[in-house]
Amino acid sequence: MPLTVRELYGKSAKAPSEHPQQYIKLIEVDFDDNYPAGGEALTFDQPVVAAWHVDGGSYVYRYNRATGKIQAFKAVDTDGISPDGTLVEETAATDLSSETGILFAVLVDQT
Numbered sequence: 001m002p003l004t005v006r007e008l009y010g011k012s013a014k015a016p017s018e019h020p021q022q023y024i025k026l027i028e029v030d031f032d033d034n035y036p037a038g039g040e041a042l043t044f045d046q047p048v049v050a051a052w053h054v055d056g057g058s059y060v061y062r063y064n065r066a067t068g069k070i071q072a073f074k075a076v077d078t079d080g081i082s083p084d085g086t087l088v089e090e091t092a093a094t095d096l097s098s099e100t101g102i103l104f105a106v107l108v109d110q111t
Contacts (some may be wrong), residue, residue, distance in 0.1 A: 002030075003029050005027050005029055015103075030100040038064075038089075040069060044106060046110050048107070048108060049109050055102075063104075072096060
């Protein structure tokens, strides 16, 4: 099942850009119970130029522009004591359904 994406209503912010047709929109994202290898596709009503994880969740999220997917990364324990800051992508088929209401800022092109 794909991501559930909700645009937060309000006025879109005009992006400080050379491209006047680009806007920043705030969205909330809910993950599902079957995280795919390589991330979840971010589908939106306009082309996505960039996306940034703003708040929420227990993962570090990254938008991969090359694939158009949001990836979930977690800290791992490489020294046998505690997570040491090394981040690895979550494995395929992991249940991320508890990751809801994750806030992203998305730069879209409205041409």
